[in-house]
Amino acid sequence: MDPDAVAKAFVEHYYTTFDANRAGLANLYQDGSMLTFEGQKIQGSQSIVAKLTSLPFQQCQHSITTVDCQPSGAGGMLVFVSGTLQLAGEQHALKFSQMFHLMPTPQGSFYVLNDIFRLNYA
Amino acid sequence: MDPDAVAKAFVEHYYTTFDANRAGLANLYQDGSMLTFEGQKIQGSQSIVAKLTSLPFQQCQHSITTVDCQPSGAGGMLVFVSGTLQLAGEQHALKFSQMFHLMPTPQGSFYVLNDIFRLNYA
Numbered sequence: 001m002d003p004d005a006v007a008k009a010f011v012e013h014y015y016t017t018f019d020a021n022r023a024g025l026a027n028l029y030q031d032g033s034m035l036t037f038e039g040q041k042i043q044g045s046q047s048i049v050a051k052l053t054s055l056p057f058q059q060c061q062h063s064i065t066t067v068d069c070q071p072s073g074a075g076g077m078l079v080f081v082s083g084t085l086q087l088a089g090e091q092h093a094l095k096f097s098q099m100f101h102l103m104p105t106p107q108g109s110f111y112v113l114n115d116i117f118r119l120n121y122a
Numbered sequence: 123m124d125p126d127a128v129a130k131a132f133v134e135h136y137y138t139t140f141d142a143n144r145a146g147l148a149n150l151y152q153d154g155s156m157l158t159f160e161g162q163k164i165q166g167s168q169s170i171v172a173k174l175t176s177l178p179f180q181q182c183q184h185s186i187t188t189v190d191c192q193p194s195g196a197g198g199m200l201v202f203v204s205g206t207l208q209l210a211g212e213q214h215a216l217k218f219s220q221m222f223h224l225m226p227t228p229q230g231s232f233y234v235l236n237d238i239f240r241l242n243y244a
Contacts, residue, residue, distance in 0.1 A: 034192045034193075036190045036192060036202075039188065039190065041192075066161065066240055068158045068161065068238045068240070070156045070158060070163075070223075070236045070238065071156075072194065072198075072223055072235070072236060073196065073198070073225075073235065074195065074196055076194075076195070078200075078221070078223060078236050078238065080158075080219075080221055080238040080240065082219060082240050082242055095217075095242055097202075097204060097219035097240070097242065099200070099202055099221045099238075101192075101194055101200060103195075113194070113195065114192045114194060114200050116190045116192065116200065116202040116221075118188055118190070118202065118204050118219070120204055120217055120219065120242050
């Protein structure tokens with residue numbers, strides 16, 4: 001299994017789900033998962049999805065510029081993303097960077113243990 | 123030991139060393155360390171420092187905008203940085219994002235296991 005291919009597939013799945021149905025991200029997180037969103041720390045799948053679904057915009061479209069990945073040790077995988085976020089009704093897209101630490105599940109899939117998101121105001 | 127304080131101290135030390143004496147970064151990496159620099163994958167302290175010291179600019183100045191950190195499991199710490207990089211003689215600073223996965227050493231310090239760097243051309 002090519003780690004770069006897994007990372008790209010995860011990233012595509014994540015942002016497609018984010019843009020179409022944010023509540024559907026819940027099963028990518030677990031109770032121990034951490035999100036730092038623009039400096040705000042949130043823990044656990046329920047709280048993370050509550051945060052993401054309450055962001056002050058309804059429709060958005062992520063576009064991915066780069067995806068990098070590295071093994072993190074202990075079966076985990078670090079995925080580092082840069083891209084743009086277009087909010088409905090806004091003229092300019094926002095640049096963002098985000099990192100995920102994916103950990104394997106017993107079912108052979110991955111969940112997000114760590115998630116850090118930052119906008120880079122261009 | 124406050125993880126946010128450790129992360130900030132590491133980041134300050136890292137970029138101060140980078141800007142003053144890049145070769146001095148060697149002891150922050152080990153043989154298993156990985157760097158992905160603008161998509162190029164490099165492994166091991168020697169190769170990483172060879173890459174960093176051969177970048178096509180001599181003098182530079184990093185300025186840090188944000189530092190986020192989370193525990194990565196197994197004693198490690200994820201540090202996510204955004205900031206700007208001013209190259210000597212250039213008019214505009216470049217935006218960058220970088221993530222580090224710090225792992226504890228037996229001496230009670232940390233080394234960089236994972237390092238991913240990307241410029242976000244603004």
